[in-house]
Amino acid sequence: MKNILIFFRFFPSVGGTERVFTILANSFITNGYDVHIVSIEKSLDVPMFYLDKQVKCSILPHKNVACQENIRTLHSYLIDNEIDYIINNDSIKEAVKLCSEAKENTNIKLVTIHHGDIVYKKSIYI
Numbered sequence: 001m002k003n004i005l006i007f008f009r010f011f012p013s014v015g016g017t018e019r020v021f022t023i024l025a026n027s028f029i030t031n032g033y034d035v036h037i038v039s040i041e042k043s044l045d046v047p048m049f050y051l052d053k054q055v056k057c058s059i060l061p062h063k064n065v066a067c068q069e070n071i072r073t074l075h076s077y078l079i080d081n082e083i084d085y086i087i088n089n090d091s092i093k094e095a096v097k098l099c100s101e102a103k104e105n106t107n108i109k110l111v112t113i114h115h116g117d118i119v120y121k122k123s124i125y126i
Contacts, residue, residue: 003035004085007086009065019049051122086099
């Protein structure tokens, strides 16, 4: 069985991204994957959108996203749960660092999703 870990800074929470990823997590479960959601903190006590009971949710110990304690904890989680893929739902530098360093010395594949505009407007000089 393939194991997927989805990383969020805030989960459960409310929003379109959370809705899409709960749909994806449920679909992965339906298709035989084992799904884990790991976050830094939660905005709600329970998910706003239906989430299959087989999805395992965990919170890292520290609110400082890329601190060494979170990196070590996530690395252990990845190994203990035999994670094959990480979907990083947060493209901020700290989240990328956390996921990249936690998967070091493994064969885990990392995909980082960027939400929002990556094109910055140039200043217009008259």
